[in-house]
Amino acid sequence: MKILHIISSGGMYGAEAVILNLSRTLNEGAHSSVLGVFSNSANPNLQLHEAATKEHIESHLIPCKGQIDRTVVASIRSLAVRTSADIVHAHGYKADIYTYIALRRSSIPLVSTCHTWYDSDLFVSLYGMADRMVLRNFAAIVGVSDEVTLRLLKAGVREDKIHLVENGIDLxxxxxxxxxxxxxxxxxxxxxxxxxxxxxxxxxxxxxxxxxxxxxxxxxxxxxxxxxxxxxxxxxxxxxxxxxxxxxxxxxxxxxxxxxxxxxxxxxxxxxxxxxxxxxxxxxxxxxxxxxxxxxxxxxxxxxxxxxxxxxxxxxxxxxxxxxxxxxxxxxxxxxxxxxxxxxxxxxFSAERMTADYLQVYEDAISTQDKSTAKSFKDPAPSQGKTK
The missing domain is CATH 3.40.50.2000 (Glycogen Phosphorylase B;)
Incomplete structure (x- = not known):
């Protein structure tokens, strides 16, 4: 299985550490992990890309000018095709929204990890609201704590799509x-x-x-x-x-x-x-x-x-x-x-345990996507509210 991780990174923090730990363990086994890291014009924050490259983890930069850049959609779509991704795994509201727009009509299952939400100001709160709306259409969503999974439920994400995966690290x-x-x-x-x-x-x-x-x-x-x-x-x-x-x-x-x-x-x-x-x-x-x-x-x-x-x-x-x-x-x-x-x-809290949990999430996402695709062929009527 090949997993493409998409992230707009703010530096080397929790989400970035999760991606590195998960990628190391996946690549040491029978699977592979590839990164797509936003290169934001105002604040590139390429530490994750550099760290991944140093560890020989395949990583690609996704140029992004400003908060809204239509070229990012095409870049994500192209990267998913070029890497032959079986799963696209987004991390954070910006990655979630762009990934959904890019691949909403694709057959590739979408997974997101909600590491946490900080509604610290109006701008971030609005992005958080948009994120939670988009996440309803993902095949699987991971919360890293009970608090985050509860917020997903309150946001209208179906319970059967939500998975609790606690973080793990390479010891x-x-x-x-x-x-x-x-x-x-x-x-x-x-x-x-x-x-x-x-x-x-x-x-x-x-x-x-x-x-x-x-x-x-x-x-x-x-x-x-x-x-x-x-x-x-x-x-x-x-x-x-x-x-x-x-x-x-x-x-x-x-x-x-x-x-x-x-x-x-x-x-x-x-x-x-x-x-x-x-x-x-x-x-x-x-x-x-x-x-x-x-x-x-x-x-x-x-x-x-x-x-x-x-x-x-x-x-x-x-x-x-x-x-x-x-x-x-x-x-x-x-x-x-x-x-x-x-x-x-x-x-x-080992990386091995976390990786095993995520592999189960990926399997469930593929199964969910397959069922959704099969149903869409049988009943394509727009009244059913299908987005894929």
Whole structure:
């Protein structure tokens, strides 16, 4: 089976990691994975394409000028034909909409993964509404958490088309990684607390920084790092100065050595306001890092309070600061939580398990498409509401 993934990438984040992990595992088996990555004129974000090419995963760029570019439709249609795709798998609202327009009259089954939806402003909300309308016509739709699948149901997607597939990761890069952050004080050991994620409101980076300021009052030797890029970069830089914690906080931007970054952390924090199932949390757990996270989305399914990490309600700055300080003072507890976290990821969140689940989704999509096509030949009447 050949799967063509289509994505308009915003950088190397959760969806991109899923595509890479899935592609690696598919290509190591009897199947193959090909990527179609939008090259957006305003903000190309070609990191996924570059990473895939480096790993010898076939990847093609899809030029796109502005929010609406009719040439993208022809490009997707041509790419699906040239790659002899058995399944076209879209990721994200822009990929969903363009892929549907391009292939709605094709016999190729369409699959989409809804990694999460952020209705953070009117523009994104309108795209989200359009996305959910389009998804009703896909052969199969994957939600990465119960919260996302519930929203699909509320959007009118048929229950028999919806599949829950939790994210999985390739564990191998996180085995025996060497720490790469040498930010400790020359006069002694400085513990490092890190947040990995997109610099956007839903990730709660501002909450992390405010908690850091409180921790530093008690533990001034601690260091805090933020890894990621995003629209809130300048706002967060200003907040660091406002809190007067510049000497203790590093904004590291995008990193290409993430296993080594995780290995450098004493604690990993996820202070998100909204989430699906963050790949960063799974990677941190695979690296045996103790996790402190807000109980949003599917996070409580992996961060089991007191067992594989610490769970907190969102927006609780004081509680987050207190938990960070307590955990920094307790290395034995950090080791215990990290060991249990790794074990859980090995058992339930491997790339192999995720790939097996997606292969079942693809089989179901082909079956659904075959039935739909057969019915359309028998009853082509427009009153039946068929779109294919």
């Amino acid at each position: 191998r890069p996180f085995d025996n990684a060497t720490p790469s952050l040498q930010e400790g004080s020359t006069s002694g050991y400085s513990p490092i607390v890190g947040l990995i994620g997109r610099l956007a409101n839903e990730k709660g980076v501002d909450i992390f920084l405010r908690a850091a300021a409180r921790v530093l009052v008690e533990l001034p030797s601690a260091k805090f790092v933020v890894v990621g890029e995003g629209p809130d970069h300048d706002k967060l830089e200003s907040l660091i100065d406002e809190l007067k914690i510049r000497e203790s906080v590093l904004m590291l931007g995008r990193r290409d050595d993430m296993p080594s970054v995780y290995a450098s952390l004493d604690i990993m924090v996820s202070s998100s306001r909204q989430e699906g199932l963050p790949i960063a949390i799974l990677e941190g757990m695979a690296s045996r890092r103790p996790i402190i996270a807000t109980a949003v989305g599917a996070v409580p399914t992996v961060v089991l309070d007191g067992r594989t990490g610490v769970l907190l309600p969102p927006e609780k700055i004081e509680a987050l600061a207190s938990e960070i300080a307590n955990l920094l003072r307790d290395p034995a507890r950090r080791m215990s939580l990290g060991t249990a976290a790794r074990k859980l990821v090995e058992e339930k």
